Amino acid sequence: MIKTTLAEQAYQELRARIIGGKLAGGTRLLPNELAADLGISPTPVKEACLRLEADGLVVATARRSMAVRSFTEADVEALYAARILIEKGALEAAFEAGHVDAALKARLAESLEGHRAYADGTSLDDLARALSYDRAFHSALVEASGIALIIETHARILGQTHTLFVSVPGEYDRSVSEHRAILCAIEADDQGQAVAALLAHLKRSRENTLRQVRLMAPA
Template identity: 55%
Template sequence: MNSVVRATLSDQAYEELRARILSGVLPGGKRLLPEELALSLAISQTPIKEALLRLEADGLVVSAMRKGAVVRQFTFADVEELYEGRMLIELNAVGRLFELQAVRTDLLGELSRCLETHEFYARRGSLDDITTALVHDRKFHSALMAAAGNRLICEWHQRILGQTHTVFVYLAGDYSRSADEHQDILDALKVGSPDQTREALRRHLLHSRDNALENVSRSILSETTES
């Protein structure tokens, strides 16, 4: 019974800490001390440590030698690699969607609902709003991946997606075009054109990558100025 309770607490700690990282409450470089986190979440340190191991596997946390865990800070190379991975996975998924004839009314309706909420928050501009918009941004891309039907690739995609979106919440860049780009993807799906869908998705991912790289650049400049 104790192991079941501990596993449940570990899951809860993982979800809460992941949410804090993705929302920017725990920013890049923040030290994650189990004793402090245990006090914050009112649980013991054991499920905290288990949660930190899972977050490290997700690529959101790194363990520094003798310094404990810290929230990951992303470099230019990290961003380039993450978006190369997204390109390979998501563009391949578009092909599978059409091969499986999965571009159906239910999928288009789900994507439209994600886009409507995403657009509402993306255009408001505050960090809290962008954080909320990113939740629905992830749902949009995740729905495309799920419809392509490969659960293993979906798991890889979720890890990559979580990492790319943390770059935005630390120093938010130009996110206003994201909803328009999602609309372009949705319109191409409605037309039923694999080529147009891939091209709309490719343009979106390239713009998103450039924004992420700009955010990293501003972060480095800010740290240099402060020091």
């Protein structure tokens, strides 16, 4: 039980560092060094890395070690294609199932407010907090569908896209405005406008993320 708990703690901490931009793409994950940093033994760190590999956040390297995944333009295109299909379908399913209720609207509003509060931050910690509220907003939309398999798949995809999102300049303020447009349509119970606002947001985010990947690519 203790080992399982330590592995879970290591997984959550390393996942947060990757998604929050503290462990960049290509960074080697050395179990002994990470274990010393986390104050635990290497075994739970290795278990955590295997889970992160399953999440698509970590890849095995030629030297039988692991590294934080670096994303290509093709990766970004595929991830956003999946996000668009899932989030659009989930939002439509939520409307059709009658799950777009006061509780969902309050949850979205809370996420939007937290996102707005940290969007102007300049430190990596502030941007990571903004990003966590961004994830909460999109997760709430998908969870409103009530479809467990879609929710689980979306969580993995969202984590992958957000490892790049943290470094996109100016993205946070724009996302706040676009999330507000989505929420306004949902509060008005306007399914068509809510879906249109969501798609516009995801497509623009995709283009910005692609631009960032091109800038980060080796010459």
